[in-house]
Amino acid sequence: MGLLGTRLDRGSSAGRWSGWRPTVSLFQHEDLLIDRFELLTEPQFAEMAQEVAADIRLVSPETEVRIHELSFGRDAWDLADVYGALFDWAKQQDFRLGEEDYLLHITTGTHVAQISLFLLNEAGYLPGRMIQTAPPFGKLRRGDSGVGRYSFIDLDLSRYDELTSRFAKELLETTDFLKSGIATRNEKFNRLIERIEQVALRSKAPILLTGPTGAGKSHLAKRIYELRHERAGLEGEFVEVNCATLTGDTAASTLFGHRKGAFTGAQANRPGLLRTAHGGMLFLDEIGELGLDEQAMLLRALEEKTFLPVGADSPVKSDFQLIAGTNRDLGAAVSEGRFREDLLARIQLWTFSLPALAERREDIPPNLDYEIERFTQSEGRSLTFNKEAKEAFLRFALSADTPWRGNFRDLNAAVIRMGTLAPRGRVRVEDVEEEVARLRASWHRPVQEESVELVDLTSLLTPEQLAEIDPFDRIQLAHVLAVCRRSKTLAEAGRELFAASRLKRAKPNDSDRLKKYLDKFGLSFEGN
Structure with a gap:
């Protein structure tokens, strides 16, 4: 199957055999035998199509040539019109995939027509392999046949290691x-x-x-x-x-x-x-x-x-x-x-x-290196961490109890402060400890209990269970459950509930403390 090349396939004089004509050349290769050719053309080029068909029969008598006239509408460069005409033709064909092999010649036709053929082939409406022809290498001399070359187009890019x-x-x-x-x-x-x-x-x-x-x-x-x-x-x-x-x-x-x-003040x-x-x-x-x-x-x-x-x-x-x-x-x-x-x-x-920094802690080390390099470039002076200082900061930064509420802004600010205060641009352990305390203090938020809507405990506990809890403890439990419900994780709820006491611990474990508290009442973070 192929389109008539209205410019390159042209030729009716005896000299036409010394030039390269893409459609005719397809039938001049001894190792490529084609039984039937469906030649597609617009009505105004029907006479040229007959001439090309006659030449095909001369060079390949065993090939049956069928001419199909397709109207591409008013504009042969309009993708919708060209694709629609080719699509309608393809739907009318009775392709017998189990009995015949099909080739789709995409060398001829306008760029729009070639794109349409490719799309129809990709979608399965025009089955088979795509084939292209090309003129001989170098300039043709008198007496040359002009047969040229042909090749199959394989669009499976995974087979091309270099391209992949x-x-x-x-x-x-x-x-x-x-x-x-x-x-x-x-x-x-x-x-x-x-x-x-x-x-x-x-x-x-x-x-x-x-x-x-x-x-x-x-x-x-x-x-x-x-x-x-x-x-x-x-x-x-x-x-x-x-x-x-x-x-x-x-x-x-x-x-x-x-x-x-x-308006007033709009002077320009x-x-x-x-x-x-x-x-x-x-x-x-x-x-x-x-x-x-x-x-x-x-x-x-x-x-x-x-x-x-x-x-x-x-x-x-x-x-x-x-x-x-x-x-x-x-x-x-x-x-x-x-x-x-x-x-x-x-x-x-x-x-x-975009995830929060606390949700991608494995990215903190490379981002720390990036911030150090950015500080060096912006300030025009080198910034380094000694080994113990960097290990200390990363232990803090990677801990599940470090909230990083300000995300990358906090990380950037931390590097700027340490870089500015570090003697001779070399961050020490004591500089890290000072910065960690500063960050923890900045993250501390007093809990505004009046803004929390308490949980109705009767929906979670039986009357017998409620009777065993002091009224003082009921209010505390209702508040804790309200915080749990609005928090995404157990750790997040724990950080809010133990916001003050956690700062006094070397290794705060908010999740474990909250879990043990809920266990006392037979409750869990997931089931409240």
């Missing part, structure tokens, strides 16, 4: 770029970065990055922009704004700009951040903090690529890619009426949740 290695290396380099060269070890996080890499290079749709404060959303957004700028042709700027800093009347002006005289036109991001990328961190009016304007800007600056009569065009970040549950915000459901539907096509 090359693609694997390219993927590794790309994901390594998104991770800033940090050799992360957490499998879940590494898979997440691989997915982000695929989306970043293939999609222009909005991306929503979720996760706790300090998990690296802003840093990752900047790396995604740099990757798209380098590899996907993104030409505009990277514009970042923390929506929590946008308040009152200035929010709309900052994002969408304003016209001179729009202002383009706004959306206009600045035209052709580039806009990162809206903490998007859940945007007001409802700004959310509506943002939705229009995403859907229509236009928005109305404050005080303007005509819309402004801006085509940008959006990355949004949040540490809030936007679904809950929709239920509470604080976030527009239609905007959430628009921005959550690609949603990636």
